[in-house]
Each structure stands twice: as C-alpha cells, then as structure tokens.
Amino acid sequence: MQSVFRGKHLITLQEWTKEEIDTILDVSFDLKRKFATGEQTNYLQGQSMFLMFFEQSTRTRNSMEAGFSQLGGHANYLDTSTMQISHGESAKDTAVILSRMGHAIACRNCFWGVGNKYLREMAANSSVPIMNLQCDLYHPMQGLADLMTMKEKLGDVRRKKVSIIWAYATSHKKPISVPLTQVLLFPRYGMDVWLAYPEGYDLPEWAIEQARENAEKHGGTLTITHNMEEAYKDADVVIPKNWGSWVTNQSTAVVDDLLESYRSWKCTEEIMALTKGNSIYMHALPADRGNEVEDSVIDGSHSVVYDEAENRLHTAKAVMLLTMGGK
Template sequence: MKPLFKGKHFITLEEWKKPEIDKLLEVSFKMKEYFYNNEDTTFLKNKTAFLMFFEQSTRTRNSMEAGLAQLGGHATFLDTSKMQISHGESAKDTAKILSSYGHGIACRNCFWGIGNDFLREMAKNSSVPIMNLQCDLYHPMQGLADLMTIQEVFKETKHLKVSIIWAYATTHKKPISVPLTQILLFPRYAMDVTLAYPEGYDLPDWAIKQAKKHAEENGGSFKITHNMEEAFKDADVVIPKNWGSWVNNQSDEVVDDLLESYKGWKCTEDMIALASPNVKYMHALPADRGNEVEDSVIDGEHSIVYLEAENRIHTAKAVMAMTMGDK
C-alpha cells in the first residue's frame, strides 16, 4: 500500500484536502475488509510510534496500539505524568528526541488553550508525522471514523440531515473538539448540518464561520439553533453529546449553575420520535448514560455507536499506514 502522505502531520482535517480525506476513507474501508478476511496487513513492519497521553483513553489508545500491531509495527504508550514533560521539558525537545527514535508520534492533550499549540510546537520540531489523538480544538481521528460510519450506513451524504446536539453530562468538563471537528468536516460532504446548544455553550466564532463557508462551497447547509426539539425534528443522524462552556468560561469546574439549568437537554425516546423513522444515533463514547442519553436509546435499534467505535481502529490504521509507511 503506497504511503501517499508519508511524513504529513495529522493535526486537523482542515489541513487535509478533500481528495486526501477521500483516500484515507478508501484505505479505511480496505483495512476493514482486510481485518474481516484475516488478511495480512503488515504495511508498517518494524515501525514504531510513540503514543503520548495527557488524559485517559479507551478507544483512542487501544485502536492505535492494536492497529499498529496489526500493521506489523509497535506502539509505545507514554503516560506524560511519568515523562520529563511533567518536570517542564519542552514540546520541542520531546519531539526532537522521540522522532529520532521512531517513525511517528501521536499525542492527546486537551488542556484548554494549550493542547493544539503543544501539538503544533512538536510538529515544527519533529522529523516524523505528528498525529492528533485529541486536543482542545480538534479530534480528527474521531471525525474520520464518524464520517466513515455515516458513509457506511447511508452511502450518500448529500443533504443528509445531521444534528450535532449539546447534551447534559456531569462526568467531567469535556472538550469542544468533537463537535468542532464535526461541524467543520460534515459540511464538506454536502450534509445539512444543524448545531444545537443552549446559551452559553457556544463554539468559537471562527469555527462557525468556517463551517458556513464549507457548506456554501460544497452544496450543503449549516445552521445553529438553541431549540433541542428543532434539532431532532426530521434528522437522519443525531449526535447528542456534551461539551464544556470553554469558549465563555475557562474554569475547569464540572458542575455549575449553567450546566444544572439545562438538565432537560437529554436524548430520550421522545426526542428520537421527532426524527426520521430511520434516524441513527451516534456518540463518540463514553456516553454519560442517564444524563446525555437514555439506555433505551443508546442500546436501541437506532444506535450505531459500536459500529462508530469499531471504525476507530480502521481509520487509525489508514492514517498510520498512509503517513508512516515506506512502500
């Protein structure tokens, strides 16, 4: 498999042209086919990637570790609290050293106002591709898997009604990176995207402007509503997920008066009934069951969350094979 994007950083899908994303998706579907047929996929034999995590992870860590093993390489998990970064070592020095030891560096750093800058500083000083495993602004691995899942289920994305909806949760103050990535990516595929959230949970103005631009250029649409029912009505895909009020409030306090005032923003059977009869429920997981969503919805006939999660490994393998390979 020819590594068409050898050395290219994967920090945001905004920096990947649409034909390049299409190629990643093509390879992702091929990787899934190989996996199901138990075919050899050692495209990265003897390659090493370092996986740096500032936060916890289930799907991202394991899709990367298992994915690289299936590609014939080795992933080294790095808990950054056990690295010299925790003593102040710079992103520059970390990138220069690790890139001299292997063939790729992947990193999750979601600290508000820090994460994306940290990744970009590493990219400036790395001789190998830097892969974003989620930062404060973007989650391109999740976005790619979400798009793959939508294409797999619906085939045609033009004018597909997709609603990205804020939901109530109390587990932690979550990054904005998943919804922000989705509003930037989905309009590029001519979807009719609705972003719904209560007052106070805005996404950055520059992201909204760019989402509208993508919609205009690609034949889709993008709109914002502060009415949850409006977002669910007639939707083909609903993605009710919590995100924090980072744009307006940089406190890391999880539960506050603003959050508690919107307990009603929850994906219920009644909300699903407003959508298309064949609506699909998606979530990047982990879902805050009982708060973000009722069990009967996430475990019900409309849910494709496990397909979405499974596709994380196939898209991860595609990104690694296309950026880290030699031939």
C-alpha cells in the same frame, strides 16, 4: 486520488484536502475488509511509534496500539506524567528526541488553550509525522470514524440532516474538540448540518465562519439553533453529546448553575420519535448514560455507537499507513 502522504502531520482535518480525506476513507474500508477476513496487513513491519497521553483513553489508545500492531509495528504507550514533561521538558525537545528514535509520534493533550499549541510545537520540530489524538480544539481521528460510519449506514450522505446536539452530562468538563471537528468536516460532504446548543455553550466564532465557508464551497448547509426539538425533527443522524462551556467560561468546574439549568437537554425515546424512522444515533463514547442519553436509546435500534467505535480502529490504521508508509 491523492497519494503523497508520507511524513504528513494530522493536526486537524481542516488542513487536509477533501481528496486526501477520501483516500483515508478508501484505505479504511479496505483495511476493515481485510480485518474481517483475517488477511495479514504487515505493511509497517519493523516500525515504531510513540503514543503520548496527557489524559485517560479507551478507544483512542487501543485503536492506535492494536491498529499499529496489526500493521506490523510496535506502539510505545507513554503516560506523560511519568515523562520528563512533568518536570518541564519542552514540546520541542520531546519531539526532536522521540522523532530520532521512531517513525511517528501521536499525542493527546486536551488542556484548554494549551493542547493544540503543544501539538503544533511538536510538529514544527519533529522529523516524523505528528498525529493528533485529541486536543482542546480538534479530534480528527473521531471525525474520520464518524464520517466512515455515516457512509456505511447511509450511503450517499449529501443533503442528509445531521444534527450535532449538546447534551447534559456531569462526568467531567468535556472538550469542544468533537463537535468542532464535526461541524467543520460534515459540510464538506454536502450534509445539512444543524448545531444545537443552549446559550453559553458556543463554539468559537472562527470555527463557525470556517464551517459556513466549507458548506458554501461543497454544497452543504449549517444551521445554528438553541431549540433542541428543531435539531431532532426529521433528522437522519443525531449526535447528542456534551461539551464544556470553554469558550465563554474557562473554569474547570464540572457542575455549575449554567449546566444544571439545562438538565432537560437529554436524548430520550420521546425526542428520538421526532427524527426520521430510519435515523441513526451516534456518540463518540463514553456516554454519560442517564444524563446525556437514556439506555433504551443508546442500546436501541437507532444506535450505531459500537460500529462507530470499531471504525476508530480502521480509520486510525489508514492514517498510520498513509503517513508512515505512503509515497
């Protein structure tokens, strides 16, 4: 089991070994048990961290703020529109100064072609851990919570059919970071991963190549289809979620002709009937109810979305504890 974590950046789980990710999960389960029994976990007492958000957040912000408080520290929420970033201050200068004032920096920046580069510039200039709270390419905190949830519900996840499925939504043009993280991570745990999407909503080819390499190395598989029913058929886990056409079209327009042509890509009770009887429905939330999914599905017996959301707290705490307090 890997034990040297102090100071390690978390930009993408692809840069962490499977053994390191296993350690995060072990710590997450331990912290969840202690949370349930009311046991104090003031492991990071007196520490402070900065939470920088370029976008809105519910689960990510609160899992970090509440989680760090439960670890005994103080998290300072920073709306970047009120920082000197809005006047052009560089990622380097921000990282150097904040890292001298606290013990960690976490940041969400999902702007296409900008977010991941911004985080990496921060990491190159910070003397404390940088944690990715979602960028244009990766959402490692969500990936960890998804994996924890599947292990809770399914036990052994090897050879389980896990389908990452594009779904119709109009709320905003969403990043590709959630499905990209999942398609890279899940094959490392021996899952049979299906990626289903309409043409035009491709993930980057380099990510697909990495996912296939992960599958070959760890005994998983990756199947890509443009047929929604194929992905649902006999699935153990379905994750129907919208993502934007950023790879093929960098326009920020939310609704366009391509999107409207795929209104039928929706998670319904009828299509859930194609899955295994004990299958689980997952979603990173917020779901675009009525478009991505029927209420009867997300509120139904297959859904584990609220457990999945709670696990954001426990996995976030594990990352903070290991990178800020580990050896």
